[in-house]
């Protein structure tokens with residue numbers, strides 16, 4: 001791919017942040033890659049697990065309307081459970097590289113941090129410490145919302161801890 005100098009890339013600071021949290025969360029033996037999709041609009045970050053032979057497992061919401069959403073979601077969960085991936089890739093949309101620098105509006109308390117830090121840590125938690133499956137009675141949308149809320153609480157908790165050396 002040819003990129004000119006105006007093409008957004010993920011700042012080094014984001015990479016360093018993701019690596020250090022991955023280590024703290026027990027993902028020290030996995031590669032952490034932050035890539036950038038300059039032309040994607042909509043979803044700010046896409047989470048993928050990459051297998052040793054280049055297989056891609058894309059995190060897929062329960063409520064996704066993609067034709068193969070159920071298969072994709074199952075493949076992701078299987079790769080996660082079996083640990084059959086070497087690399088965790090967080091693919092950041094180009095527009096979000098600048099939009100993510102605002103103060104976090106997801107957390108209502110605790111020390112201030114940039115929103116991108118919250119978003120990156122949330123994706124790492126999906127891999128390192130995924131919330132339990134919500135109860136069956138929920139619709140797919142409700143289950144997605146419940147999972148997101150659980151992850152956001154965990155992120156807020158982690159970010160309110162004193163920094164470790």
Ligand SMILES: [Zn+2]
Nearest residue numbers: 104106107118
């Ligand atoms: Zn936050």
